[in-house]
Amino acid sequence: xxxxxxxxxxxxxxxxxxxxxxxxxxxxxxxxxxxxxxxxxxxxxxxxxxxxxxxxxxxxxxxxxxxxxxxxxxxxxxxxxxxxxxxxxxxxxxxxxxxxxxxxxxxxxxxxxxxxxxxxxxxx
Amino acid sequence: xxxxxxxxxxxxxxxxxxxxxxxxxxxxxxxxxxxxxxxxxxxxxxxxxxxxxxxxxxxxxxxxxxxxxxxxxxxxxxxxxxxxxxxxxxxxxxxxxxxxxxxxxxxxxxxxxxxxxxxxxxxxxxxxxxxxxxxxxxxxxxxxxxxxxxxxxxxxxxxxxxxxxxxxxxxxxxxxxxxxxxxxxxxxxxxxxxxxxxxxx
Numbered sequence: 083x084x085x086x087x088x089x090x091x092x093x094x095x096x097x098x099x100x101x102x103x104x105x106x107x108x109x110x111x112x113x114x115x116x117x118x119x120x121x122x123x124x125x126x127x128x129x130x131x132x133x134x135x136x137x138x139x140x141x142x143x144x145x146x147x148x149x150x151x152x153x154x155x156x157x158x159x160x161x162x163x164x165x166x167x168x169x170x171x172x173x174x175x176x177x178x179x180x181x182x183x184x185x186x187x188x189x190x191x192x193x194x195x196x197x198x199x200x201x202x203x204x205x206x
Numbered sequence: 207x208x209x210x211x212x213x214x215x216x217x218x219x220x221x222x223x224x225x226x227x228x229x230x231x232x233x234x235x236x237x238x239x240x241x242x243x244x245x246x247x248x249x250x251x252x253x254x255x256x257x258x259x260x261x262x263x264x265x266x267x268x269x270x271x272x273x274x275x276x277x278x279x280x281x282x283x284x285x286x287x288x289x290x291x292x293x294x295x296x297x298x299x300x301x302x303x304x305x306x307x308x309x310x311x312x313x314x315x316x317x318x319x320x321x322x323x324x325x326x327x328x329x330x331x332x333x334x335x336x337x338x339x340x341x342x343x344x345x346x347x348x349x350x351x352x353x354x355x356x357x358x359x360x361x362x363x364x365x366x367x368x369x370x371x372x373x374x375x376x377x378x379x380x381x382x383x384x385x386x387x388x389x390x391x392x393x394x395x396x397x398x399x400x401x402x403x404x405x406x407x
Contacts, residue, residue, distance in 0.1 A: 101339055104346070104365040108396045115368075166338065191338040 087205040089113040090131035092122035092148060093164075094140045098190075102135070105194045111201060119148030126156060133201050138165040138175050146178055153183030160204040162197075166190025245310035246303075253300035264293050267311060271318045278322040288325060292318050349399035357392035364389055 089106050091113060093099045099115040106113035114129065116122035118140050126134065134152055138145035149161055163179035166189065176187040186200055248266075251259035271292050275285035295317060307313070350358055356378075363374045371385045378385070 098339070100366055100368065101342060101346070104361075104396075105342065107365070107393055108400065110397075194339060194342045 087111050087133055087201060088129070088131045089201055090122060090126055090134045091115045092117075092119060092134065092136040092140070092145075094118055094137065102194060102197065106198065106201070109198050111198065119144065119151070122148060123151055123155070126152060126159070130156060131159060132206055133160045133162065133204050135162045135164065135197065135201070138163055138179060146175070146182055149179060149184055150182045160185050162186045162188060162200060162204070164188040164190060164192075242305075242309055246305055249296070249300050249303045249310055252296060253303065260293065260297055263296065263310075267314055268293065270311065271314055274315055274318050275322050278319065279326060284325060285322075288318065288321050291321055345400055345403055346396070348403060349396045352399045353392050353395055357388050357395065360385055360388040361392040361396070 089111055091099050091102050091106075093102070093115070094117050096117070099117070103113045103115050114125055114131070116125050119136070122134070122136065125131075134156075136145050136148055136152075140148070145163060145165070149163060152159060152161060161184045163176065163184035164187065165175060176184075176189075179187055185204065188197065188200070245263075245266075248259045248263045252263065268289055272285055272289045275288045276282065279285050279288070292314060296314070303310070303313070308316075350361070353361065360374055360378070363369045363377070364371070369377070371382055371389070374380075375382045375385045380388075
């Protein structure tokens with residue numbers, strides 16, 4: 083059964099983004115992708131998603147700033163922050179992501195089925 | 207007496223030996239290192255489109271940049287590429303240079319360092335990405351094999367080539383409706399194949 087959820091995946095990693103989008107669609111969840119925060123915001127303004135999955139470290143506009151902007155413009159959207167890279171600084175990026183508005187955080191590698199489950203859990 | 211002479215010779219040799227990286231890089235060059243005002247003058251000329259100034263800046267500083275890049279990356283080819291990138295960036299962005307933000311050489315070195323780290327991280331990341339989601343990729347490849355060729359090509363066009371339905375329709379000389387149908391049936395079959403193969407979804 084298709085879900086009413088619409089997901090926006092923001093990740094500069096093309097392989098992951100494409101795989102995740104297909105995985106969501108296979109599970110009956112409408113999904114679109116953006117390669118960076120700027121594109122993600124534009125897409126969200128054009129076709130708002132209910133759940134947004136965003137990488138934390140990205141070029142152009144990095145994830146924390148993206149989450150802040152999304153939270154400001156789209157307070158209803160649920161944001162999942164993810165990263166697999168080592169933190170380059172000594173602070174906990176996930177904690178910062180939560181402080182600026184992410185409701186869930188995921189560390190790669192995770193199972194895509196787990197991501198789908200989290201999205202369903204957050205769906206209206 | 208001989209011991210005293212040996213000590214004297216050793217002291218003189220130490221005096222002549224290069225003490226800093228700058229001594230090594232500028233060995234054999236006459237005159238003192240350029241004043242910051244000169245460096246800034248070059249950057250200003252580059253910002254105005256002066257290629258000779260870019261060449262002069264390159265001549266003065268590329269060894270320093272290259273050495274730093276070699277030390278960070280440990281790879282000659284990568285260091286050479288990044289050195290060119292650093293100076294290409296100077297050419298494109300010299301107009302943005304603000305003397306209040308640090309010395310020209312300092313900026314070049316920062317630029318080199320961040321480019322090197324970004325390149326190394328990208329390489330590491332690619333390795334990690336290839337290893338990530340391997341189970342899903344394998345399962346998906348097996349599931350894609352269950353599709354009819356036209357469904358598979360349509361699904362691959364939509365999700366891997368990121369084509370719009372209209373673009374796929376144009377390429378395949380099919381109607382938009384047909385493309386939509388193929389994607390729908392393809393996704394359904396993939397769902398079934400994955401469910402059969404892995405008990406999910």
